[in-house]
Amino acid sequence: MISKRSLLRRSAAATVAAAAALVLAACGNDSGIDGSAGHNGHTATSPPASAPALQxxxxxxxxxxxxxxxxxxxxxxxxxxxxxxxxxxxxxxxxxxxxxxxxxxxxxxxxxxxxxxxxxxxxxxxxxxxxxxxxxxxxxxxxxxxxxxxxxxxxxxxxxxxxxxxxxxxxxxxxxxxxxxxxxxxxxxxxxxxxxxxxxxxxxxxxxxx
The missing domain is CATH 1.20.1260.10 (Ferritin, core subunit, four-helix bundle)
Incomplete structure (x- = not known):
């Protein structure tokens, strides 16, 4: 039983760790998306902002x-x-x-x-x-x-x-x-x-x- 409980705990801990890793990765990706969106936002908004200026x-x-x-x-x-x-x-x-x-x-x-x-x-x-x-x-x-x-x-x-x-x-x-x-x-x-x-x-x- 102890051995089974230990295995279950380890398995649960591994699952939690994996889930945490996924969450962190997702957060990392979100910030990456936000960062790139922010960068692209500048790139995307610059032409419209500069286009009227040029036009x-x-x-x-x-x-x-x-x-x-x-x-x-x-x-x-x-x-x-x-x-x-x-x-x-x-x-x-x-x-x-x-x-x-x-x-x-x-x-x-x-x-x-x-x-x-x-x-x-x-x-x-x-x-x-x-x-x-x-x-x-x-x-x-x-x-x-x-x-x-x-x-x-x-x-x-x-x-x-x-x-x-x-x-x-x-x-x-x-x-x-x-x-x-x-x-x-x-x-x-x-x-x-x-x-x-x-x-x-x-x-x-x-x-x-x-």
Whole structure:
């Protein structure tokens, strides 16, 4: 009996020791998990914390680009909206459609950036005032003349004015590429330079200038 009791006690002691070892190991693992989670927590939270910082890393040139390009694009779309009912050339109608298709989403994107930066988005009615004198922008008189023309006269006037308008946008985009800090704005600027330079070349060909 003594021998059996001794064996039982030893067996119980071994079981308790094993259980204690498991508990300690589990605790050790938990702290290891916590430690690694804490480390990973830093790693995981750092990118989100730094990502907005990177995404929001903008300067005065970025703000000027967005605030200037919004009314600039709005006027191009206003011009493009005249083409379906006034243009004679199928090429001019397609060009106007392409301009609107490209620039309308860019206005939304630019507006979103300004809002996220805590900046004021230019109001629709501010176009003629704040943007007056901006590179390539048409005067109210030029806009009125375009509205009152049709057929071949509209096609010619539309392309001549749009070339100047696009050249202004390209100039603004080049400034953004050189001076801006916000990566997405610089990417958009590069896209504007490429697409609008191609459209300038196309319109010059249609006008017989090249």
């Amino acid at each position: 929001g890393q903008h300067n005065a040139a970025d703000v000027a680009f967005a605030k200037g390009m919004i009314p600039h694009h709005r006027q191009a779309i206003e011009m493009a909206d005249l083409a379906p009912s006034r243009a004679q050339s199928a090429e001019v109608k397609k060009l106007a459609k392409d301009i609107k298709k490209a620039q309308d989403p860019e206005i939304k994107t630019l507006s979103g950036w300004l809002t996220s930066w805590g900046e004021q988005v230019p109001a629709q009615g501010e176009m003629d005032h704040s943007a007056h004198g901006m590179a390539g922008m048409m005067s109210p008189q030029e806009m009125e003349k375009l509205e009152n023309s049709s057929g071949k006269a509209f096609d010619t006037a539309f392309m001549e004015l749009m070339i100047n308008h696009h050249e202004g946008a390209v100039e603004m985009a080049k400034t953004e590429k050189a001076q801006g800090a916000f990566p997405d704005a610089k990417t958009m600027a590069a896209a504007i330079i490429t697409s609008q330079s191609a459209e300038i070349e196309q319109m010059n060909k249609l006008l017989g200038r090249s």
